Amino acid sequence: xxxxxxxxxxxxxxxxxxxxxxxxxxxxxxxxxxxxxxxxxxxxxxxxxxxxxxxxxxxxxxxxxxxxxxxxxxxxxxxxxxxxxxxxxxxxxxxxxxxxxxxxxxxxxxxxxxxxxxxxxxxxxxxxxxxxxxxxxxxxxxxxxxxxxxxxxxxxxxxxxxxxxxxxxxxxxxxxxxxxxxxxxxxxxxxxxxxxxxxxxxxxxxxxxxxxxxxxxxxxxxxxxxxxxxxxxxxxxxxxxxxxxxxxxxxxxxxxxxxxxxxxxxxxxxxxxxxxxxxxxxxxxxxxxxxxxxxxxxxxxxxxxxxxxxxxxxxxxxxxxxxxxxxxxxxx
Numbered sequence: 001x002x003x004x005x006x007x008x009x010x011x012x013x014x015x016x017x018x019x020x021x022x023x024x025x026x027x028x029x030x031x032x033x034x035x036x037x038x039x040x041x042x043x044x045x046x047x048x049x050x051x052x053x054x055x056x057x058x059x060x061x062x063x064x065x066x067x068x069x070x071x072x073x074x075x076x077x078x079x080x081x082x083x084x085x086x087x088x089x090x091x092x093x094x095x096x097x098x099x100x101x102x103x104x105x106x107x108x109x110x111x112x113x114x115x116x117x118x119x120x121x122x123x124x125x126x127x128x129x130x131x132x133x134x135x136x137x138x139x140x141x142x143x144x145x146x147x148x149x150x151x152x153x154x155x156x157x158x159x160x161x162x163x164x165x166x167x168x169x170x171x172x173x174x175x176x177x178x179x180x181x182x183x184x185x186x187x188x189x190x191x192x193x194x195x196x197x198x199x200x201x202x203x204x205x206x207x208x209x210x211x212x213x214x215x216x217x218x219x220x221x222x223x224x225x226x227x228x229x230x231x232x233x234x235x236x237x238x239x240x241x242x243x244x245x246x247x248x249x250x251x252x253x254x255x256x257x258x259x260x261x262x263x264x265x266x267x268x269x270x271x272x273x274x275x276x277x278x279x280x281x282x283x284x285x286x287x288x289x290x291x292x293x294x295x296x297x298x299x300x301x302x303x304x305x306x307x308x309x310x311x312x313x314x315x316x317x318x319x320x321x322x323x324x325x326x327x328x329x330x331x332x
């Protein structure tokens with residue numbers, strides 16, 4: 001996959017909100033970003049998303065540095081965002097390129113632009129350090145799905161933290177309890193490839209699903225493969241060593257106690273029942289139902305000090321340790 005360039009650099013003192021990992025977060029869906037700026041919130045920061053003259057998406061602080069007007073009230077003129085209050089214009093790098101009714105553009109006049117990348121149907125922005133410390137997501141299954149797969153986009157709102165959403169896939173004991181997936185579940189860890197990724201597999205050689213899915217014969221060996229960064233993860237579901245579904249899960253914390261889960265699911269068009277349209281819709285229904293079950297738990301859950309655990313909690317505890325290494329200010 002060819003990656004679009006990363007644009008912008010925020011000031012050196014930018015820091016992620018407490019408990020939030022440095023990483024790539026979804027700012028807006030690409031289809032919603034056009035000639036009019038759109039206001040949104042990412043990790044507690046109010047921003048506007050718009051397209052510069054070259055068509056590239058820009059993520060900029062919401063308020064004009066001149067007199068603080070909301071920039072989504074403005075419009076894009078000659079490839080620059082024009083504030084509705086005094087018609088100051090800012091280009092895609094945040095530089096003020098015009099300031100009508102003044103003799104000259106004030107020295108150093110600029111709006112803060114956040115690092116951004118557009119791909120996979122979203123505009124992403126980097127949060128927590130001056131420059132991105134790892135690449136945006138690579139999910140080639142989406143590009144291939146137009147020819148060889150079925151796909152759907154999903155979005156859910158939750159009051160859980162971004163970390164809790166991402167650690168859920170590593171929580172081995174919750175699968176039989178919350179989702180009714182029984183069997184000899186075991187967790188194995190991938191060899192470490194880089195410091196920004198943690199990977200694991202949850203495997204069972206004989207899967208038992210909840211009713212009425214338990215009537216399906218010969219489901220065989222199930223493997224859930226997770227590859228997670230501190231801010232997004234890619235999951236692959238395999239049945240008898242055949243990929244059944246690929247999922248991209250991204251999280252966007254908007255404020256304290258408010259997180260949006262974004263993503264895609266792609267299912268390969270293979271021969272037999274697993275590649276059929278009924279299997280696609282059954283999986284999609286199961287995905288929705290299973291996510292709603294998790295959201296119900298998240299709704300009233302509280303953070304604990306993590307001191308009461310069992311050996312089955314290894315997956316969650318190891319992910320939390322990994323995630324903790326990406327929170328807070330960067331030391332240089």
